[in-house]
Amino acid sequence: MAKTRVVVDPITRIEGHLRIEAQSENGKITKAWASSTQFRGIEIIMQGRDPRDAWAFTQRICGVCTAVHAVASCRAVEDALNIKIPANANTIRNLVTGMQFIQDHVIHFYHLHALDWVDVVSALSADPATAAKIAQSISPWPNNGEPELRAVQNRLKKFVGSGQLGIFTNGYWGHPAYKLPPEVNLIAVSHYLQALDWQRDVIRLHTVFGGKNPHPNFLVGGMASAINLDEAATINAVRLAELTGMIARARAFVEQVYWPDLLTIAGYYKEWGAIGSGVPNYLACGEFPEADVRDVDKLYFPRGIILDKDLTKVHEYDQAKVREYIHSSWYEYQKGDEAGLHPYEGETFPRYTGPKTPWTYLQDETKYTWMKAPRYEGRAMQVGPLARMLVAYASGHRDVRDIVGEALGKLKVGPEVLFSTLGRTAARGMETVLITRKMEQWLGELITRIGNGDTATFTKEKWEPSTWPAKSEGYGYLDAPRGALGHWVQIEGGSISRYQCVVPSTWNCSPRDAQGQAGPYEASLADNHPLLDPQRPLEILRTIHSFDPCMACGVHVLDAEGREVVEVKVQ
Amino acid sequence: MTPSFDPWVDGETLGEHLTSRGVSRRDFLKFCGEMAVVLGLGSMATARVARALEVLKRPSVIWLQLQECTGCVESVLRSADPTIGDLILDIVSLDYNHTLMAAAGEAVERAKQSAMAANKGKYLLVVTGSIPTKEGGIYTTIGGRTARTVIEEAAEGAAAILAVGACAHWGSIQAARPNPTGAVGVRDIIKNRAIVNVAGCPPIGDVVTATVVHYLTFNRLPDVDQEGRPLFAYGVRIHDQCSRRAHFDAGQFVESFDDEGARKGWCLYPVGCKGPETFSPCPIFQWNSRTSWPIGAGHPCIGCTEPNFWDTMTPFYGRLPNVGGYPIEKRVDTVGAALAIGAAAGITAHAIGTVLTQISRRKASHQVNTGNETEHDDG
Numbered sequence: 016m017a018k019t020r021v022v023v024d025p026i027t028r029i030e031g032h033l034r035i036e037a038q039s040e041n042g043k044i045t046k047a048w049a050s051s052t053q054f055r056g057i058e059i060i061m062q063g064r065d066p067r068d069a070w071a072f073t074q075r076i077c078g079v080c081t082a083v084h085a086v087a088s089c090r091a092v093e094d095a096l097n098i099k100i101p102a103n104a105n106t107i108r109n110l111v112t113g114m115q116f117i118q119d120h121v122i123h124f125y126h127l128h129a130l131d132w133v134d135v136v137s138a139l140s141a142d143p144a145t146a147a148k149i150a151q152s153i154s155p156w157p158n159n160g161e162p163e164l165r166a167v168q169n170r171l172k173k174f175v176g177s178g179q180l181g182i183f184t185n186g187y188w189g190h191p192a193y194k195l196p197p198e199v200n201l202i203a204v205s206h207y208l209q210a211l212d213w214q215r216d217v218i219r220l221h222t223v224f225g226g227k228n229p230h231p232n233f234l235v236g237g238m239a240s241a242i243n244l245d246e247a248a249t250i251n252a253v254r255l256a257e258l259t260g261m262i263a264r265a266r267a268f269v270e271q272v273y274w275p276d277l278l279t280i281a282g283y284y285k286e287w288g289a290i291g292s293g294v295p296n297y298l299a300c301g302e303f304p305e306a307d308v309r310d311v312d313k314l315y316f317p318r319g320i321i322l323d324k325d326l327t328k329v330h331e332y333d334q335a336k337v338r339e340y341i342h343s344s345w346y347e348y349q350k351g352d353e354a355g356l357h358p359y360e361g362e363t364f365p366r367y368t369g370p371k372t373p374w375t376y377l378q379d380e381t382k383y384t385w386m387k388a389p390r391y392e393g394r395a396m397q398v399g400p401l402a403r404m405l406v407a408y409a410s411g412h413r414d415v416r417d418i419v420g421e422a423l424g425k426l427k428v429g430p431e432v433l434f435s436t437l438g439r440t441a442a443r444g445m446e447t448v449l450i451t452r453k454m455e456q457w458l459g460e461l462i463t464r465i466g467n468g469d470t471a472t473f474t475k476e477k478w479e480p481s482t483w484p485a486k487s488e489g490y491g492y493l494d495a496p497r498g499a500l501g502h503w504v505q506i507e508g509g510s511i512s513r514y515q516c517v518v519p520s521t522w523n524c525s526p527r528d529a530q531g532q533a534g535p536y537e538a539s540l541a542d543n544h545p546l547l548d549p550q551r552p553l554e555i556l557r558t559i560h561s562f563d564p565c566m567a568c569g570v571h572v573l574d575a576e577g578r579e580v581v582e583v584k585v586q
Numbered sequence: 587m588t589p590s591f592d593p594w595v596d597g598e599t600l601g602e603h604l605t606s607r608g609v610s611r612r613d614f615l616k617f618c619g620e621m622a623v624v625l626g627l628g629s630m631a632t633a634r635v636a637r638a639l640e641v642l643k644r645p646s647v648i649w650l651q652l653q654e655c656t657g658c659v660e661s662v663l664r665s666a667d668p669t670i671g672d673l674i675l676d677i678v679s680l681d682y683n684h685t686l687m688a689a690a691g692e693a694v695e696r697a698k699q700s701a702m703a704a705n706k707g708k709y710l711l712v713v714t715g716s717i718p719t720k721e722g723g724i725y726t727t728i729g730g731r732t733a734r735t736v737i738e739e740a741a742e743g744a745a746a747i748l749a750v751g752a753c754a755h756w757g758s759i760q761a762a763r764p765n766p767t768g769a770v771g772v773r774d775i776i777k778n779r780a781i782v783n784v785a786g787c788p789p790i791g792d793v794v795t796a797t798v799v800h801y802l803t804f805n806r807l808p809d810v811d812q813e814g815r816p817l818f819a820y821g822v823r824i825h826d827q828c829s830r831r832a833h834f835d836a837g838q839f840v841e842s843f844d845d846e847g848a849r850k851g852w853c854l855y856p857v858g859c860k861g862p863e864t865f866s867p868c869p870i871f872q873w874n875s876r877t878s879w880p881i882g883a884g885h886p887c888i889g890c891t892e893p894n895f896w897d898t899m900t901p902f903y904g905r906l907p908n909v910g911g912y913p914i915e916k917r918v919d920t921v922g923a924a925l926a927i928g929a930a931a932g933i934t935a936h937a938i939g940t941v942l943t944q945i946s947r948r949k950a951s952h953q954v955n956t957g958n959e960t961e962h963d964d965g
Contacts, residue, residue, distance in 0.1 A: 022691065022692075022730075023690050023691035023692075024691055024728070024729050024730055025684055025690065025691065025694065025695075025728050025729060026690050026691070027684045027685070027686075027687045027688075027689065027690045027694055028684075028685065028686070028687065028688075028690075029684075029685075030655075030656045030685075031655075031656065032726060032727070032728060034727075034730070052726065052727040052728070053653060053725065053726045053727075054718075054725045054726075054767060055653060055725070055759070055760045055766075055767060055769075056725075056760070056766030056767055057759060057760075059764070059766045060759065060760075060762045060763065060764070060765075060766065060896075064900065064901075065900065065901035065902075065903070065904075067901070067902070067903055068900055068901055068902045068903070071888060071902060072759065072762075072896070075655055075657070075758070075759045075787065076655060077655050077656070077657075078654075078655040078656045078657020078658065078659075078660050078661075078788060079655075079656050079657070079660055081657060081660065122663075126685075126686065127685075130688045135688070170675060174675050177643075177644065179644050179646075179679040179681075181674055181675075181678075181679045181680045181681055182674060182680050182683060182686040182687050182688060183688050184681060184687075184688075184689070184694075184697040184700075184701075185688075185689040185693040185694065185696060185697045186688030186689045186693075187688070187689060187693075208671050211663065211669065211670055211671050212669065212671070214663065214664075215663070215664050215665075215666060215669070215874070215875065216875075218664065218874065219874045219875065219877040221874075222873050222874040222877040222878045222879075222883070223877060223878060223883065224883060225880075225883055225885070226873065226878055226879050226880030226881070226882060226883035226884075226885055227790075227868075227873040227874065227878075227879060227880055227883075228660075228664065228873065228874055229657040229660045229661050229664075229788055230657055230787060230788060232880055232883065232885035232888075234843060234885065236843070237843070237844065239843055239848075239883065239884040239885035240883045240884045240885075241843075241844050241848040241849045241851075241884050242849070243849040243850070246849060246850055246851055247851070248829070248830070248850075248851025248882065249848075249849060249850075249851055249884070257877075365725075365766070367721055367724045369724075372722075372724070372727060372730060372731055372732050372735070373729075373730045373731045373735075374727070374730030375730070385725075470849070471844060472843075472844050473842075473843040473844035475842055475843070475844070475845075478842070478843075550692075551693070552690065552691065556690055567654070567655045567656065
């Protein structure tokens, strides 16, 4: 077979706008290019704003991982202004972020990723009785009975029989890469629908503390939701009981549906444990502070770096070693296109130099994306659940060692399969299980503190700008569902002078740098990666979705004179 | 052309509809053949698919996601009545949506083109996200084409457009000062179609689905205010329906977060609440199966259903009217003075209430413009 050029644009079932181009030969991908096709300029917009408003602006970077930018922003401003938040506020933020992980990962698995592995049309020919037997053999979940599965199948039959396939139109049904028996497909479709209902319930934890979801409210210095056991309009026993219920239902679904489904489906796709490994370096900034976010040795998921897949050594992570490059990105730097800038010196001068639309190919262009290329000491890095699990595993983290061991044992595979497309998808499930168990502990800590009379949720001392230094800068990190997130803020005269985010999808979707080093999406797609039919690029979706792309995050910053320079560039 | 406001619930089947729209039998069967293959039924099943399609009843919805964060789609995923599952399986045919579609790339673009052709003049176009206009709109592309090209094409055959969320309404965060990409809302690009703005960042999911259901149930778009927002949801000023209003009237305020007033659920006006300036269903419908709402959870309203709120309602913790949206002379001379006097005299509540009522925008009730009228206005 000759060399074929492949374009997949839009990549669906992700957040935002992503274009993948590739070249394939003899059923394998030889080269790939990842192009982020949206620029919004939010950090430019933030110049001159009140830093206490920054969380709300940066939160709108993404409505899927809707809490994480807001929390990272609060942490950055609190770091700059040296604000220590009350213990309750830290616990509430852990609960909110934790539920974000749980809901986000389950939605990703069923609604964004599953259709890469699950053939919906095949579920039509399943025997519901056999499916119920299989489902009941892998889980005690009560909604796996034959009547439930038959009802789902009937609903699906009616839907398909109507001839209006809606979101399933032109799907790659019947593609030979689909391996699940009809009964397992039916179980997965049933849980696809159940997960839609489940997520609506458990995410209400955000509404209790933040008033709404998506885009719940946060507050620099703590949280706005006051605690008073003797008042109806505050956090009280009624609210705590609601939270207890949501957390229990979150755990039940994760342990009895998501985790067993993940292991069952993975069992049919073990060959994907040797596909899509890609960039061999992994970065985790760590998450879930026990008490103070500055105490980086007391994070539930530890901080660290793995190089060249070597799990015998965990290297220290230092944010000062992050640089961003624009060799392949539609931007300009004052120091030239080959410079690497730390976020505190970051610049964003968008300068589109690509072909006129409509595009045919971008792969022949030097610059082909709105995503910058972050590098750590010059290296491309993978971030996300797998990076977190590998860093924790190599650090000897007991919970992580147990859950990794459970997964490898059930699948009867060795740890080498972790470095793969399957590994990224499995790691997401592992950490979800661990976080659902932690949620009960965090809620318990909150309740204990309230019982002891500590109801503080906010630190007032540094609220007024008159208490701030003339100039300050701060770094806020958060190891988000999709990976290591950093916000860097500089404050001058009471307002933001520079703001920069380096987000998980910037690391993972980064383009080539001046050394020709490909980013993680690109490297994974070209690493022992099949593509049977370029017209039906199912395998590309599997690997790209294993990273859970979140493209709206891929936009960047300004320098001290940001607005003027941008006006010159953007005409 | 005059937009059609008749969704498919009027009893017309696809077969009749296509005939009336001048779609040839040959093109229809070609489409059915493709569908049959997609379904794994083989081309022999074309006739069977055609028979099913000819009695087709679920109205087609094309959902474009442009320059945005996907928060509006997530919000619709939280809708309880109807649920997203009910909506996409039983109520409408969601023929294009990036977040949920199984296929990708050329296959979904083809699906969109087929659906738009088969339902020309009939489909409901839902748009989330703004449209960047600077540099020829290069800041958002889909399938290698600019967002502007994509929406102009899709609007052409739409019966009506729901602009969902602040971005599609007026540009939202991208359009905040200095608007680096020249982001605008749907109404700034599409002038010849009926547009309803389901406002908010994001809107409450149930309000989005309710707007769709309203359209399908009553065979027409809901009445809207001067911002194009449905009156059934946006006819309410938050301040007038706020559960903390009695504390405002009684002069009981939160002066600082987590103070005594905060722990008693008092009024958030002094810490920046924009409820007096915001029309939104939040206090009545509330969020996420009526669990709570922003003010209910102790945070001031940021005014996210109002146009330009990133500039007019900030700083978010600034006390009205000392925020960006008010002419400086009004701030200093009229409103500010009235507030200062009221506060000094210890009779804040009534004085503030009166002033805020005077400076509030008035809601206006009128029908959505038809395409012809708007075109005429522009012409």
